[in-house]
Amino acid sequence: MRPHDMRNALIEVQDLQIKFDISAPLLTRLLQKKKKTYVHAVRGIDFEINPGETFSLVGESGCGKSTVARLLSGLYEPSGGRIHFKGHDMAKVDKRTMKELRKSFQMIFQDPFASLNPRWKVERIIGEPLELFGLLPDKQERKQRVGELLRQVGLSENDMTKFPHEFSGGQRQRISIARALASEPEFLICDEPTSALDVSVQAQVLNIMKELQEKLGLTYLFISHDMSVVSHFSDRVGIMYLGQLVEVGNVDEIFEQPKHPYTKMLMDAIPSMDEINKERTPVTGEVPNPLNPPSGCAFHPRCPNATAQCSQEAPVLVKNTSGHAVSCFNV
Numbered sequence: 001m002r003p004h005d006m007r008n009a010l011i012e013v014q015d016l017q018i019k020f021d022i023s024a025p026l027l028t029r030l031l032q033k034k035k036k037t038y039v040h041a042v043r044g045i046d047f048e049i050n051p052g053e054t055f056s057l058v059g060e061s062g063c064g065k066s067t068v069a070r071l072l073s074g075l076y077e078p079s080g081g082r083i084h085f086k087g088h089d090m091a092k093v094d095k096r097t098m099k100e101l102r103k104s105f106q107m108i109f110q111d112p113f114a115s116l117n118p119r120w121k122v123e124r125i126i127g128e129p130l131e132l133f134g135l136l137p138d139k140q141e142r143k144q145r146v147g148e149l150l151r152q153v154g155l156s157e158n159d160m161t162k163f164p165h166e167f168s169g170g171q172r173q174r175i176s177i178a179r180a181l182a183s184e185p186e187f188l189i190c191d192e193p194t195s196a197l198d199v200s201v202q203a204q205v206l207n208i209m210k211e212l213q214e215k216l217g218l219t220y221l222f223i224s225h226d227m228s229v230v231s232h233f234s235d236r237v238g239i240m241y242l243g244q245l246v247e248v249g250n251v252d253e254i255f256e257q258p259k260h261p262y263t264k265m266l267m268d269a270i271p272s273m274d275e276i277n278k279e280r281t282p283v284t285g286e287v288p289n290p291l292n293p294p295s296g297c298a299f300h301p302r303c304p305n306a307t308a309q310c311s312q313e314a315p316v317l318v319k320n321t322s323g324h325a326v327s328c329f330n331v
């Protein structure tokens, strides 16, 4: 386990927030005397990711994981808070530094079919970032590098003459990984990269990602709703609920001594290989509507231990000396 050291963090996120304006058009609002409506999708989260580490975000669908990924990759602008990448405040860097930094982080999405241009051959798909960043202007050199990248993800250089539809789901995700690696990034944001794949293929792709991490010294933000995948893949884990982090800690701490009642609820629902007959407790209740989050602790309507305080006051994430942080009044 790597030491937890914020001073050397590659990514540092402080009080990150985003509100989406989902108001009706102006005229409708005026006629119906309605106010503007916002979804507060990410409601002030803090974490840091150290070089070479895999930090995972987990939580049920709709809790804001993809939104965090998009904020970090610059696809959305935060409504509040800060993102530091390699010590640079991303809201303040000049254009030139931003262009330099852009090479260092890349994103891998859940659905490789949607993210790979179906009309392009693999050579162009993987070669495009090289061209875009002006890394290898020479076509022959670029081709050679594309071949290298394909071999790195377990495909063959002959695959560069094919189109995305000629590959299986797992192979397509390997192509996405090769493309993401083209600009020699340090940081990969992986949003449910294997969730659309069969279990056996999932394992292959995750293994390749692990191998590449070790070989190239990559840092991962890994996003998943699957606790068992997260337990195998992560160094540290953050549990998200309704746009906030409720627990953050080393993977062993989180899986062996979960503290937050929501983490425990997710944990109880994991099928276990050792205890085939183990009674699985399904996750109960529903995620509240983010348009109208519950008062106090957002989890209190589903929490077995909720007290009066929980419905009135919002707990904050409190860190113990080992870096394990929980936001719950009853822990």
Ligand SMILES: Nc1ncnc2c1ncn2[C@@H]1O[C@H](COP(=O)(O)OP(=O)(O)O)[C@@H](O)[C@H]1O
Binding pocket: 020, 021, 022, 039, 041, 059, 060, 061, 062, 063, 064, 065, 066, 067, 068, 290
């Ligand atoms: N572009 C957007 N406009 C409005 N609401 C959005 C947008 N993107 C996400 N949301 C809302 O933000 C919340 C979090 O979504 P998301 O980040 O996709 O969750 P997850 O990836 O954890 O399933 C959801 O309630 C979703 O409806």
Ligand SMILES: [Mg+2]
Binding pocket: 065, 066, 067
């Ligand atoms: Mg998502």
